[in-house]
Amino acid sequence: MKRPDKVKTTPGQGPGGRVPPGQFLTTKFPVLTYGPEPKIDIDTWQIRVFGLVERELTLNWKQFSDLQWTTTLADFHCVTQWSQLDNTWEGVTVSDLVAAAGPKPDAQFVMAHCYGGYSTNLPLDLAMDEGLLAHKLDGEPLGMSHGWPLRLIVPSVYGWKSAKWVNGIELMAGDSPGFWEQRGYHNEGDPWKEERFWPELTKQRPDLTGT
Numbered sequence: 001m002k003r004p005d006k007v008k009t010t011p012g013q014g015p016g017g018r019v020p021p022g023q024f025l026t027t028k029f030p031v032l033t034y035g036p037e038p039k040i041d042i043d044t045w046q047i048r049v050f051g052l053v054e055r056e057l058t059l060n061w062k063q064f065s066d067l068q069w070t071t072t073l074a075d076f077h078c079v080t081q082w083s084q085l086d087n088t089w090e091g092v093t094v095s096d097l098v099a100a101a102g103p104k105p106d107a108q109f110v111m112a113h114c115y116g117g118y119s120t121n122l123p124l125d126l127a128m129d130e131g132l133l134a135h136k137l138d139g140e141p142l143g144m145s146h147g148w149p150l151r152l153i154v155p156s157v158y159g160w161k162s163a164k165w166v167n168g169i170e171l172m173a174g175d176s177p178g179f180w181e182q183r184g185y186h187n188e189g190d191p192w193k194e195e196r197f198w199p200e201l202t203k204q205r206p207d208l209t210g211t
């Protein structure tokens with residue numbers, strides 16, 4: 001008998017009540033990328049921490065991977081309704097990286113920038129509390145399509161905030177919408193509150209239901 005690879009859950013059900021409303025479980029880790037995958041050469045790869053920082057940082061892969069590494073276990077919820085539980089990510093915490101640059105007191109938001117032009121915005125507190133710049137998933141380097149060599153992981157918000165191919169963390173005083181946030185996705189994106197799209201936009205544009 002074929003075992004279904006999706007299990008529909010309702011609030012509070014699912015393993016340990018860990019699956020937010022309107023989500024299906026998957027074990028496959030689908031790929032979701034808007035547009036073409038960027039081409040990345042590890043020899044020229046770099047990440048920049050800039051904006052409201054005391055010391056702007058530009059690190060190459062060697063310098064980045066010499067930072068303290070952290071492992072986290074987290075669930076992943078995509079706004080297109082799949083959730084995957086228990087992913088083990090390894091990388092450098094946003095808080096360790098940002099601490100190295102020294103955030104200025106008026107920094108309150110971050111913009112994650114990516115190879116290929118994608119971006120997403122987050123409150124600085126959230127990024128510092130749980131943001132991980134991950135290079136490995138379940139013990140293996142990320143696949144190209146999952147953001148190799150480095151992606152952001154922010155488990156408590158929808159997956160579009162977990163930017164792949166990250167190459168910049170910009171600290172800002174005011175909030176500013178990222179790629180999907182400019183195109184109708186919710187600014188905060190809490191899956192437990194189903195903050196999927198801006199309510200007005202969803203009403204005006206019924207086509208904006210799950211990309």
Ligand SMILES: Nc1nc2c(c(=O)[nH]1)N[C@H]1C(S)=C(S)[C@@H](COP(=O)(O)O)O[C@H]1N2
Nearest residue numbers: 030031032033034078118146159160163164
């Ligand atoms: N650079 C970039 N990062 C991105 C995206 C993207 O299109 N470009 N898609 C986002 C979305 S909508 C989701 S759900 C996750 C999916 O990650 P995955 O492809 O590794 O499953 O990546 C996020 N990060």
Ligand SMILES: [Mo]
Nearest residue numbers: 078079159160
């Ligand atoms: Mo997504």
